Amino acid sequence: MYYSIGEVANATGIAISTLRYYDREGMFPNMERSNGGIRVFSDTEINTLKVIECLKSSGMSIKSIKEFLTWCEEGDASLGKRREMFHARLEEVEKQIEALQKTKNMLKYKCWYYDTAIAAGSEEAVKNLPIDEIPENMRDYKI
Secondary structure, eight states: OEEOHHHHHHHHOOOHHHHHHHHHTTSOTTOEEOTTSOEEEEHHHHHHHHHHHHHHHTTOOHHHHHHHHHHHHHGGGGHHHHHHHHHHHHHHHHHHHHHHHHHHHHHHHHHHHHHHHHHHTSHHHHHTOOGGGSOGGGGGGOO
């Protein structure tokens, strides 16, 4: 199946300018063009976009993503490098998730804190709560 750049942009939520940038950067080495030179996206490019967006979301730079895509073009000779890269990205994402979980827990504590203060009519009521009256899963966040 083949898609226009507009169809790809609509389907993926990726801006047309970004799709053009990726193409200029060589991220779609086998992309076909119409007789008029218009980009014609195939399922191969769509799948590549999914990987690019995943790697970007993991915090990987465009330069490193381009290097990965070059490795893909090398075939089986680069399987080890690609495997190691994905293991490293997974480790990095797990660290990000852990950090976000800590942030989420602090936010939950602060929501509880202010909900409790408003219900009591004063912040002092919460500030002076003994530790055993704070929900157990939030005690580490008491400031």
